[in-house]
Amino acid sequence: MNILILNGSPAGDSSITLQTMLYIEKFFPEHRYELLNVGQKIKALEKDFSPAGRMLEEAELIVFCYPVYTFLVPSQLHRFLELMKERGPDLTGKFATQISTSKHFYDTTAHEFIRENCADLHLACLRGLSADMEDLLKKKGRKEALDFFRHVLWAAEHGLSEDIPATAHRTGPLSKATVPESGREPSPQGTIALVADLEEGNEALDAMVRRFMKVSPYAVRLINLRDFPFSGGCLGCFHCAADGTCIYKDGFDCFLRENIQETSATVYAFSIRDHSMGSRFKMFDDRQFCNGHRTVTMGKPVGYLIDGDLSAEANLRQLIEARAQVGGNYLTRIAGNEADADREIDALAAELEYAVSNGYQQPANFYGVGGMKIFRDLIYTMQGMMKEDHRFYKEHGFYDFPQKRKGTILGMYLVGAMMNSEKLSRKLGANMTKGMLMPYRKVIEKAKPEKMNAS
Numbered sequence: 001m002n003i004l005i006l007n008g009s010p011a012g013d014s015s016i017t018l019q020t021m022l023y024i025e026k027f028f029p030e031h032r033y034e035l036l037n038v039g040q041k042i043k044a045l046e047k048d049f050s051p052a053g054r055m056l057e058e059a060e061l062i063v064f065c066y067p068v069y070t071f072l073v074p075s076q077l078h079r080f081l082e083l084m085k086e087r088g089p090d091l092t093g094k095f096a097t098q099i100s101t102s103k104h105f106y107d108t109t110a111h112e113f114i115r116e117n118c119a120d121l122h123l124a125c126l127r128g129l130s131a132d133m134e135d136l137l138k139k140k141g142r143k144e145a146l147d148f149f150r151h152v153l154w155a156a157e158h159g160l161s162e163d164i165p166a167t168a169h170r171t172g173p174l175s176k177a178t179v180p181e182s183g184r185e186p187s188p189q190g191t192i193a194l195v196a197d198l199e200e201g202n203e204a205l206d207a208m209v210r211r212f213m214k215v216s217p218y219a220v221r222l223i224n225l226r227d228f229p230f231s232g233g234c235l236g237c238f239h240c241a242a243d244g245t246c247i248y249k250d251g252f253d254c255f256l257r258e259n260i261q262e263t264s265a266t267v268y269a270f271s272i273r274d275h276s277m278g279s280r281f282k283m284f285d286d287r288q289f290c291n292g293h294r295t296v297t298m299g300k301p302v303g304y305l306i307d308g309d310l311s312a313e314a315n316l317r318q319l320i321e322a323r324a325q326v327g328g329n330y331l332t333r334i335a336g337n338e339a340d341a342d343r344e345i346d347a348l349a350a351e352l353e354y355a356v357s358n359g360y361q362q363p364a365n366f367y368g369v370g371g372m373k374i375f376r377d378l379i380y381t382m383q384g385m386m387k388e389d390h391r392f393y394k395e396h397g398f399y400d401f402p403q404k405r406k407g408t409i410l411g412m413y414l415v416g417a418m419m420n421s422e423k424l425s426r427k428l429g430a431n432m433t434k435g436m437l438m439p440y441r442k443v444i445e446k447a448k449p450e451k452m453n454a455s
């Protein structure tokens with residue numbers, strides 16, 4: 001087979017992910033492999049896509065090889081996908097698969113994103129490999145890589161692609177937001193950063209943004225990502241790991257800290273493109289890696305203005321919720337324009353006002369708790385290099401390792417020992433649940449409703 005490797009890592013030949021593919025190549029020499037460093041060469045490919053077009057045309061199997069970057073793929077690969085759709089050849093019926101490396105933090109949303117885009121391109125998608133970045137260094141990881149590729153070749157031979165069932169799309173037009181003549185008097189109790197990917201001529205999103213600015217309870221600082229002079233997407237160079245400064249000199253790190261992080265709430269606005277927020281917005285997301293894994297806006301509510309068929313985008317909705325969860329941000333509302341844009345936008349404004357004025361927060365769910373456990377373990381191991389992250393995690397008590405809960409562990413040993421004895425176990429019986437409930441009962445007994453506002 002002619003196999004084309006699309007290397008989405010901005011690290012190019014030095015990509016860790018690519019090493020897995022190079023390892024695989026050695027064991028399957030009967031195929032012809034071509035490599036295109038799309039992550040590193042994206043600017044050249046934007047100017048001239050023809051070399052990529054030729055390679056895509058010749059390929060029988062396309063391998064998306066990439067590091068997971070902020071829940072998805074690097075912005076450079078996002079951009080390449082846009083170019084593939086705009087300028088690439090017809091790929092109908094060719095096979096595609098994916099190899100990623102990561103710490104398994106939302107590798108699931110990244111893989112689904114690639115699958116959805118393969119479906120758009122009429123590629124026959126074969127099950128991918130999501131490896132930990134160190135897997136290739138272990139015998140088990142190497143075996144899994146080879147087993148994966150053997151399965152890909154077998155599935156291709158038997159035509160067993162993983163086609164995504166078509167989602168029912170809305171048939172009518174989207175609702176257009178209207179902009180009231182006069183707006184609300186903004187309360188001085190807060191400010192909102194409205195970060196938008198607002199392309200010229202995007203009337204639908206423009207109307208949503210303008211209505212929100214009129215109905216917002218607080219003054220809005222509009223930041224159009226189209227106006228920011230980004231030098232490029234995150235390079236994954238880890239220059240920022242020690243002190244938080246980015247290798248690019250375009251000033252984004254300072255801009256982010258001074259103009260976005262300082263407000264009382266953040267609203268993100270974009271039109272759905274290629275099952276995500278589009279490559280420009282993704283560049284903004286990836287570049288926030290200058291904050292490392294620090295949840296610097298923890299406690300601050302977020303909201304969204306989204307133009308497009310959001311109900312058909314389960315992966316994107318999951319990503320949005322997960323993102324807020326991991327950041328410790330209360331997700332107030334995703335205001336869309338599928339049904340009644342005005343009502344949605346007004347509801348978002350009301351929810352934001354409630355969240356900011358009441359300091360409303362919610363406990364993290366699985367997305368937040370699970371995600372933070374991965375970060376906790378990662379930063380603890382990498383503390384020597386990720387100095388800023390380590391300091392932040394110590395300061396905020398994020399190192400909540402279960403092995404530190406010596407009292408609970410000992411207590412459980414005691415209960416276990418008692419349960420080993422039939423006599424004691426029988427005696428414990430119903431008292432067990434009573435005992436477990438005791439501390440909760442105490443909380444209720446001690447509760448003083450008259451002090452609710454003070455606590």
Ligand SMILES: Cc1cc2nc3c(=O)[nH]c(=O)nc-3n(C[C@H](O)[C@H](O)[C@H](O)COP(=O)(O)O)c2cc1C
Binds near residue numbers: 103
């Ligand atoms: C900007 C950036 C974002 C990242 N986001 C994630 C992520 O969301 N989930 C994850 O598990 N790892 C994440 N990583 C870690 C990379 O996926 C991991 O280091 C990968 O193995 C790098 O592969 P490469 O050398 O091929 O680029 C991120 C790294 C960078 C630099």
